[in-house]
Amino acid sequence: MSYLNNKLIGVISGLLLSFSALxxxxxxxxxxxxxxxxVVKGDTLWDISSMFLRDPWLWPEVWYVNPQIANPHLxxxxxxxxxxxxDGQPVLQLSRKNSLSPRVRATPLDQAIPTIPIDAIAPFLTRPYVVDENELEKAPYIVHFLDDHIVGGAGISYYARSIMEERPIxxxxxxxxxxxxxxDTGEILGYEALYVGTSELKRTGxxxxxxxxxxxxxxIIGDRLIKEQEDEPLIDFQPRVPENxxxxxxxxxxxxxxQIGQYNVVxxxxxxxxxxxxxxxxxxLQGGEAIRDIVKGRGETVTLPLEEAGHLMVFRTFEKVSFALVMDATKPLxxxxxVRTPGS
Structure with missing residues (x-):
């Protein structure tokens, strides 16, 4: 069984906790x-839990694991x-035809439905989309293309300032x-990194x-080189409320x-x-701005309350920023x- 399949079973098992966790x-x-x-092809756990629950991330609280079903977590x-x-509490459980048959046990793990639509975030899981100022200053950069090229595309060799280590390649x-x-503070949290391509190290120096x-x-000359991520990207997620x-x-x-709506990445x-x-x-949440009270006049203002407009789920974090997928939206965002912790 591959690393990713083992990881998938572990993550989804953590998501779908036993009924004793109610x-x-x-x-x-x-x-x-x-x-x-x-369940139909194209469903996600979030989609299905939204049908049954007001707060779909609480799915683990009502999931009952049937020990008679092969892979009941999937x-x-x-x-x-x-x-x-x-005992008066809602319970969701799985019904599977021929649950004890070898055919079911042989079903490929990658056919199990994901927690969220992975296709919507796949391009953002591994590439270095955010870099901080210190990382930029230390990063090697392109100084010259070989064979009189002014710019470079796939198959073009180039020189870059200073790579002394043989790994990574x-x-x-x-x-x-x-x-x-x-x-609110004006602090620079990082820099957007536009992905240009991938390079292979041929010679240090x-x-x-x-x-x-x-x-x-x-x-182009001046583009930076960032070490590519070697760890396997997280491919499934356990939706939950932050502890703090x-x-x-x-x-x-x-x-x-x-226009920001469902399944946009923010x-x-x-x-x-x-x-x-x-x-x-x-x-x-939307709102919170101060508006002028034209009835009272004299420069008096009133702060509008915040109104809920949807939910999102964080799928990748950097030091000071995060990428999140909009899971639902009741109005244009x-x-x-x-954004706030649910319940706060």
Whole structure:
């Protein structure tokens, strides 16, 4: 069994906790919940739990593990989710035809439905999209292309300032773009790193020699080289509420879209430095601005309350910023909308 398959079973097993973990807190049902639902290809655990629960990240609180079912922590297309009650509390459990058959046990793990739509975030899981100022200053950079090339694409060799280590062999080529700034303090939290391509180290030195093995755009002199991530990216997530209250803002949206809605990727002005982790769920709030009271006049203002507008889930953290996927939105979202821990 591969590393990723082992990891997938471990993550989803952690997500779908046993019925004994049912907490004293009341889990509210979605008012329009079904009594049962048959899983189809393309579903996610978040989608299904949203059908049954008001707060889909509380799925583990009501999941009952049936020990008679092979791989009861994994859910496949064709499985049926059934809502029942125990001691007055809602319980969701899995119904699977031929649950003891060898065919079911042989079902590939990668056919199990994911927690969230992985395709929406796959490009953002491994590439170095955020770099800090110190990392930029220390990073090697392109100084010359071989064979009189002015710019570089896949298959072009070049020289870069100073790489003295033989490992790693692979480097991401990035172009520093706009700074990510905290909208309240003005602090620079990091720099957006535009992904240019991938390079392979051919010879160490100052200058070192490298080969562009792939490129999304033409490389230019001054582009930086960042060591590529060697660890396997997290491919599934355990949605949960942060242990500590967190308040932040949406400071950017990726992929060049202007209107923010479901399954858009946004950047938050909070990161690992305040305890944010992949899987943390935050609610999105709008409002809070001070408006002029034109009735009373004389410069008097009133601060509007914050109104809930959706939820997002953090899937990748950097030191001072995070990437998050908008899971649901009740109205159009905007840069500078607030995010907070649910319940706060």
């Amino acid at each position: 907490a004293a807190q009341h889990v509210a049902l979605n008012p329009s919940h079904p009594e049962r639902y048959t 859910i496949y297309p064709g499985d049926e989710i059934v809502l029942t009650y125990r 692979q480097y991401a080529v990035v172009r520093p773009e706009k700074p990510y700034k905290d909208p 100052d200058p070192a020699k490298l080969l562009l093995t792939s490129s999304d755009m033409e490389a 209250p967190i308040e932040g803002r949406i400071i950017s949206v990726l992929n060049g879209v202007t 950047v938050l002005n909070k990161g690992a430095n305040v305890g944010l982790e992949a899987g943390h769920v935050l609610r999105i 905007h840069v500078l909308d607030w």
